[in-house]
Structure formats: structure tokens, C-alpha cells
Amino acid sequence: MKISVKAEYALQAIFDLATQPAGEAIRIADIAKRQKIPQKFLELILSNLKQGGFVESRRGADGGYMLARPASQLIVGDIIRHVDGPSERRTATAGFEDMWTRVDNAIHSILGATNFQQLADSWQARQNQYIANWEI
Numbered sequence: 001m002k003i004s005v006k007a008e009y010a011l012q013a014i015f016d017l018a019t020q021p022a023g024e025a026i027r028i029a030d031i032a033k034r035q036k037i038p039q040k041f042l043e044l045i046l047s048n049l050k051q052g053g054f055v056e057s058r059r060g061a062d063g064g065y066m067l068a069r070p071a072s073q074l075i076v077g078d079i080i081r082h083v084d085g086p087s088e089r090r091t092a093t094a095g096f097e098d099m100w101t102r103v104d105n106a107i108h109s110i111l112g113a114t115n116f117q118q119l120a121d122s123w124q125a126r127q128n129q130y131i132a133n134w135e136i
Contacts, residue, residue, distance in 0.1 A: 025064035077111035
């Protein structure tokens with residue numbers, strides 16, 4: 001499975017929104033800065049994700065983007081398929097067809113079973129594990 005840079009940026013943008021307070025609109029510039037995504041490219045990606053029903057936008061001074069539904073309902077594989085389209089199968093040489101089929105099935109299984117709430121919770125747990133304690 002090949003994942004484009006556009007799909008990787010889309011995943012990063014959704015992840016960023018999943019780690020922000022629910023219902024709060026986040027400015028594109030803030031997402032771009034945190035995730036190190038070119039802002040103009042991010043604008044196109046978020047517009048595409050909005051058309052796919054993954055994010056919503058709000059106009060005005062407090063405007064920005066937010067998740068269209070809870071992070072637990074946003075599946076990594078769905079985002080990749082929406083941005084990149086269906087995945088291409090490897091062209092396998094003789095003797096490797098079954099192995100590559102199993103590899104592809106394993107990848108699709110993991111991506112189809114992983115939601116952004118799980119990713120955000122796991123990331124937050126790792127962040128909390130390294131909080132410095134400066135007490136003496």
C-alpha cells in the first residue's frame with residue numbers, strides 16, 4: 001500500500017483536530033504550524049476532507065476547522081481511501097502472491113480498526129509519561 005504525502009498530511013490534520021478541545025474551531029494556520037504542513041496545501045486538503053464529511057468549518061473571527069463527528073468515529077483507513085482512492089495491489093512475482101496478499105490484508109485490517117480517538121489517547125499517554133518533575 002502506498003500512502004501519498006497528501007494522505008499523510010490529511011491524517012496529521014485530523015489527528016491535530018482530534019487532540020484539540022471538542023467543538024472548538026481551529027485555525028488553519030495553527031494546524032499548519034503544529035504539524036509542519038504548508039498552509040496552502042493544507043487548505044486544499046481540509047476542503048477535500050470537508051467534502052468527505054470528516055471536518056466542518058466555521059467562518060468569522062472565531063472561525064476554523066473542527067471534526068465533523070467524534071474522533072472515535074473517524075477511521076484512519078477511511079481518510080486514506082477518501083484522499084488517495086482505493087489502494088493498488090502489488091504486482092507479485094511467482095511464489096510471493098500469497099505473502100503479499102496477507103501483508104496487504106494485515107495493513108488494511110490495522111488501518112480499518114484504528115480510530116483517531118485511539119491515536120490521540122495513545123499519544124497523550126506517551127506525553128504524560130515524560131512530564132518532568134522538578135520537585136526537590
